[in-house]
Amino acid sequence: MKLQFSPEQDAFRLEVRQWLAANVPKQKLPTYDTKEGFELHRQWEQKLFEAGFSMVMWPKEYGGRGCDLIDWLIFEEEYYGAGAPGRVNQNGQLLLGSTLLDFGTPEQKAHFLPRMASSEDMWAQAWSEPNAGSDMANISSKATLDGDHYIINGQKTWSTRAIYADWAFGLFRSQPGSERHHGLSFLLVPLNTDGVTIRPIKALDGEEAFAEIFFDDVKVPITNRIGDDGKGWHVAMATAGFERGLLLRSPARFQQPARRLVQLYRDNKAAADRDPAIAVAVSKCWSDAEAYALSAYNTVGRVNNGEKIGAESSLNKIFWSELDLLISQTAMDILGATGELLGSATLAQEHAYWLDAFLFAQAGPIYAGTNEIQRNIVAERMLGLPKK
Amino acid sequence: MDFTFSEDELLFRETIHRFLATEASPETLRDIWSGDTDASTLLSLIAEQGLSALSVPEEQGGLAMGDVAWSLMTQELGYHAIPDVFANSAYVATGLLTALDDSVSQKAELLERICAGDLGFAIGHSCSPLVADADSADTLLLQHADELHLLGAADVQTVPNPSIDFSRRLAQVSWNANPETCIVSGEAGGKIWNDTFNRGSISVAGQLLGLAQRMLDLSVEYSQQRKQFGKEIGSFQAVKHQLADVAGKIEIAKPVLYRAACSLENHHPLSDMHISQARNFCSDAAALAARAGIQVHGAMGYTWEVDLQMYVKRAWALNNTWGDSIMHRARVQDYVLNSDIDHAPSNTFEAV
Structure with missing residues (x-):
């Protein structure tokens, strides 16, 4: 066990950090769930692709960078840490992409993967x-x-x-x-x-x-x-396994909001401390997000050693979806009377970020297989409890 | 970056697991709990396997096993509910003695005794008014402010305080701190006690995680056998989901425990926080495993009859041993909220 990055890994992190610092749009893009936002996010994806940062863990011949999964975790930490745009083509890139790499014919891979990496195809x-x-x-x-x-x-x-x-x-x-x-x-x-x-x-x-x-x-x-x-x-x-597991929701995706939540707490400490449960929840959010990161590094290490990850990916999915709820609910509690405000409201500051996070977190325990189904999978495949 | 155990470490764990499964069966534990026998027979068997020598330095004939490998060992000790004195002697006291300056005259002799199978060490730390195994120990390592005092059985008076965990032997200890018994003081003493507290804490964290796994295994087994409404109760989602949640708490606690062990072994500047974080996750796993375990066992869960009760009570007792749960939660919370640290995602492994 050695929990230190190699000089090559540090160098890769620095390269990603510098590129993001120079290229991440200063102004937050409109949501990719609108026509305009979708196109702007597609353009961002093309920019990422041209710099070789679209799908870092795919082989080079398919538009990737040939990185290993540790490098991918590093990339994700820098990406979310920099507040870069959401990945509009992630359902294709992360779910179908992984499936094509495993099950596609050489022709299918050669045709679809590079167009997916560049977001020419959404x-x-x-x-x-x-x-x-x-x-x-x-x-x-x-x-x-x-x-x-x-x-x-x-x-x-x-x-x-x-x-x-x-x-x-x-x-x-x-x-x-x-x-x-x-x-x-x-x-x-x-x-x-x-x-x-x-x-x-x-x-x-x-x-x-x-x-x-x-x-x-x-x-x-x-x-x-x-x-x-x-x-x-x-x-x-196999695709659903990727989705539930690590790929779709890397730890940095939760560490970044946890970091912002700590800041939100610090900025509103006097108000938040009227209820000691808020400080407890903020601390738990940060600690859980870090635990998920540790779990990811541990999982990646085991995958690199040839281990297969089975029903564990269902536990991952339950964990991050519940964490996402706790983070955004705690933020809404801290925002108090102004938490309901849309981003366009006069008094809104970072309210849009938290309201979006809070709304989207409601979907987490449902999409990618409901958490009820995930718990059945854990109970039956991991613990060996009877199906009927 | 390699967050995995070596094949040797995993094989070691497997060997220990098989040995303890045979020698520390629930029947054996029950005899200890009921007072039919004391733990000395079991401890002798463990010492005969050379396990007392695991973390003793090579100079004194030991294997110098580090905290990372011990995080596998303590899980096995918890899984098999091995009484306190083994981990406290072979791991925590050994770590304390190893950290002493070579000029401390008793150091080599005490380590050699542990290496040879002497598991009669008790450690008294200010985090608790009670000292485990104080009334049977031949050597007591006691805290007095920053000072470390070394005393023999004859130098102390003990008053036993029975615990709900019947394998525990807690006692109040009365003694007089004097210059002759003091072997370290000042800053060096403070550092030794801080390290000892951390090692005791992580030892308990590993044991709590092992206990959680044992309680889960017992509950799964019970719910596969017990039938109601014509089928195994484990087929009902209300039961399945409770046990799936226990499995979730256990899985997420593992990497937190292992990182803390790695930090302790490598003197990471955030060791204190990492160890408390591990304690929190392992405590949560054990607490939920106990509650769900009792619930899944139904009325049987509220009896002395099922083996579950020994592991449940031990988990409850250890939850506040080597630092209570409030202290460990507070230590993490203070780091997260009150420092001026920017918790960037890239900082997980940084010594910020």
Whole structure:
């Protein structure tokens, strides 16, 4: 055990820090859940890509930098520490990207990954359906094989930023009469294809953050399938594992708000200390965020030693989503009577940051598999409790 | 940056686990708890395996094992509820004695005795009015302000104070501090006591985490066997989710414990805070494991009949041993809130 960075790692950190200091927009970009904000975030992604900082842990040939996971953690610390923009294409880059690296054909990787790294293609997920939420194996959208194409019919929902995206990826029932997790295929669908209709859904903050996607005889070439026909569940589960685990929510994503929360407390100490529970909560938020960072370094070390991470990723997801709630709730408590203010309000200072954080934190225990499902996974796969 | 244990360290833990599973079974513990036997037979078996020599320096014939490897060992001691005197002698007192200047005449002899299997050490620190194993110890290391005093059994009077953990032997100790018994004082004494407190604290942290794992394992086993409404109670989500939460508390506590051990071993400037942070996470895991364990065991959980009760009570007792939980929480809170440190994400491993 050696908890010190190597000179090379320190040098990489410095390089990232200097580049971010020179390039992170001084003015916060508008939310990527609006058309304007989405495009500005796409431009930021292109800038990151040109500097080689878009997907640092991908191989160079696919637009990455060939870094290991420790370097990725370092990058994330610098990225969030600098207050850089949110990653608008993360569902593609982190979830589908990882899946393509593991399951894609050489042609698929060569075609899709660099365009994803540069955000030339923006991706939305198409997992959930009206009757397949937590019960994802209940998927009924069909993909009927017809020569060298699939014909897709059905409906997907909760598809994040789909009204702005270029592509969607998801599971479709390709084997007629199949049930549950059998007979599904993992398909990539261009959203500008005939027969695709996208209807936005306003999220809690009023922005059109996600959408329903309707498929009406949509033709997709079989070369857009990842993995074998009917084996999509296996591929998707690997993707869900990445999502729950480390990649989507690196520790720095919580350490930065915890740092801001400590500052918020210090700036409002007299008011906050009227209730000693606030100081306790602030301390716990910081300590939990650091614990998540320690856990990440430990996990990465074990992965580097060849260990497989299983149901543990479900514990990660529960932990960071509950931490996010505690951080933003505590901030709202400290802001008190002005906590409800929108960023446009006269008295608002950093209120928009905390209100956005508070609203989005409400989604954490739900997306990427509800925390109830995660607890079932832990109980059944990690502890060995009976399924029924 | 390598946040992992070596294969040797993991193999060592595995070996200790198998040995203690055989020699410190719940039946053996029950005999100690009920007073049918004292812990000396078990401790002799442990000493015969050479485990008393683990952290004794090589000069005195020991293995000089560091705090990082001990963080695996203390989890095993907790998992098997090994009575206090082993960790306090072979780890905490050994660390204290090792830190003494070579000019202290008793240093080498005491370390050699521990190496040879003498586990009769008791440590009295100002964090508690009670000293574990004071009435059976042959050597007492006692704090008086910044001074460290070395006394024999004949030099002290003890009054036993029974604990809810029946394997614990707590006592009040009366003694007179005089220049003849004082072996270190002043700044050097203060440093030794601070390090000793930290080592005692992290020893308890590891034991609490091991206890949490034991309570979880017992609860999982029980909920796989006990049936109600025609099926195992472990199949009900209300039970599953309680135990999943215990697993979550245990998993997140591990890296916090290991970082604290690494800081202690390497004299990191933030060792005090890191150790208290580890204590907080390990305490939380043990407290939830105890509460959920009792709940999952139903009415049986409220009896002396199930083995769970020994581990639960030991967890409750250790929670306030080597610093109470309030002190450890306060130490972290003071660092987080009252320093002028900028808690940037890049500072996790920095000595800020």
